[in-house]
Amino acid sequence: MCGFAVAIDWPDAAEAVNRLVQGIATRGDVTDPLCQPKETVAMCTRRLRIIDRDNAVQPQTSFDGKLAVSFNGEIYNYRELRDELVTLGARFRTDSDTEVLANALRFWGYHALAKLRGMYAFVAYEIPTGQFLAARDPFGIKPLYVMQKDNGFLFCSEMRPLLNTVEKGDVMSLPPGFLLTHNTCAPFPSMVQPQPETFQPTDRKKLDALLREAVESHLPSDLPFAIMFSGGIDSTLVAHYARQVRPEVSGYFVGGHESVDYPFAAAYAEATGFDMKKVPFDPHSDDTFALLSEAVVTTESFEPALVRGAVVSLAVSKAIQKDNIRVALCGEGADELFCGYTPLEKAFGIDEGYGRAMREECLGLMNRISLQRVDRCSMHHNLETRVPFLDPMVANYARGLAADDLVRDGVGKAALRDLFDLYPKDLPRIIRDRSKILFSEGAGLKATPEEYAWDDRFEDAISDIEFVDGLRRYSAFNLHSKEELYYLQLLHQGMDVFRMPQLRKRARITAAPPSAAKSA
Known part of the structure; x- marks a missing residue:
């Protein structure tokens, strides 16, 4: 769907995020406006417009404006989740899966991850508290990379922009099926179940x-x-x-x-x-x-x-x-x-x-x-x-x-x-x-298992x-x-x-x- 960059508790956050987004220009056809909830926090998305193309500008916020989400991927059961959230009192401004994710996280916290059917990487930022939650789908269909400096985090959908933006430090990959917060990096429950202990014939x-x-x-x-x-x-x-x-x-x-x-x-x-x-x-x-x-x-x-x-x-x-x-x-x-x-x-x-x-x-x-x-x-x-x-x-x-x-x-x-x-x-x-x-x-x-066309080269x-x-x-x-x-x-x-x-x-x-x- 796109690529995004997010800086949390990072000095010169807006400048860093703008440079990162320039480095992932091919991942979308439009750059959404940079969002800066506070001086050391910035979020921006290079978006490939697919779902609700005119209105799904990122970051999307929860119905109460307290949670902002930058998202890459597709949630295939977002309409079912939206219907469930409406019964709980959520209100929606768009028809985007990103807004559904924002509200799901607002109501259910990280337990929302167990309800997601799709491919995804995202960073959700809680504006009143300054806390964040980042996560990547169980198979790692979509990428998410991060650099950490002191208590600050810098996220991007590709590695090279991070290397070009920050002169020192390693670029780490968030493992598939893991979530990351200020204090935790751990696997999360998802719709993909562990391998069972007993096995059945096919139907x-x-x-x-x-x-x-x-x-x-x-x-x-x-x-x-x-x-x-x-x-x-x-x-x-x-x-x-x-x-x-x-x-x-x-x-x-x-x-x-x-x-x-x-x-x-x-x-x-x-x-x-x-x-x-x-x-x-x-x-x-x-x-x-x-x-x-x-x-x-x-x-x-x-x-x-x-x-x-x-x-x-x-x-x-x-x-x-x-x-x-x-x-x-x-x-x-x-x-x-x-x-x-x-x-x-x-x-x-x-x-x-x-x-x-x-x-x-x-x-x-x-x-x-x-x-x-x-x-x-x-x-x-x-x-x-x-x-x-x-x-x-x-x-x-x-x-x-x-x-x-x-x-x-x-x-x-x-x-x-x-x-x-x-x-x-x-x-x-x-x-x-x-x-x-x-x-x-x-x-x-x-052409054959014994021949590889480029070996001599x-x-x-x-x-x-x-x-x-x-x-x-x-x-x-x-x-x-x-x-x-x-x-x-x-x-x-x-x-x-x-x-x-x-x-x-x-x-x-x-x-x-x-x-x-x-x-x-």
């Missing part, structure tokens, strides 16, 4: 209904939208459910006829009449390789899994935005929840407990890989991308599934594949039975001596390849990577398989 009709409702709740009510479409199981299901409500929606496919994903995407388009728009992409061209610098700086990361996909995500986001569309849906989260990745398939084959532990770790890493890529690349082009597979109801259902409905005969996403049998005319079997291909690979970036760019020197200079970042060093150097050109502690904790799976003795 195809129930999962079908859950996914249909999740996708429908994520559709904008009065704006055109797009689907990031690869012809994979996940994006095909999103397209299938979205078209039941909005049949006119288009899908944007990255690549050409030679791309690995193309035959599958074309099969769905031909079977259903889906309007599939092709976004040209040549993974071997010099122009594509040159986009790495933009991908690294935009995503604020040097993780190869993120950067490779970001080149493709930037291409599709740019194409969608060029068609004057502000909202897109994608299939992120399905592979983590329903075990589509090869490591998860193998882990469940070794031991169910090991597989579930790895899945939880994958879910915990999304905010630093796939979700960070989606947020930065789409917002870089004034586009909000929504992730219906991470709806709390879908996530809770997936985490409660029996192992055989996650990985069956060594193949993941069994429960999702079963849904294709409910719609044999609309969901081609060729997609149901396909193997998992990463988004970037499907577009052609990696990294070898040419960094000599062995330079690699050794780089390992020494960036020893805290646990580098393993010239590709990682290449990306980190690009990132360091635009920001001080040594002031970003989260970068040193690599986004890698650490779950260990059971011992040989236990397996025996």
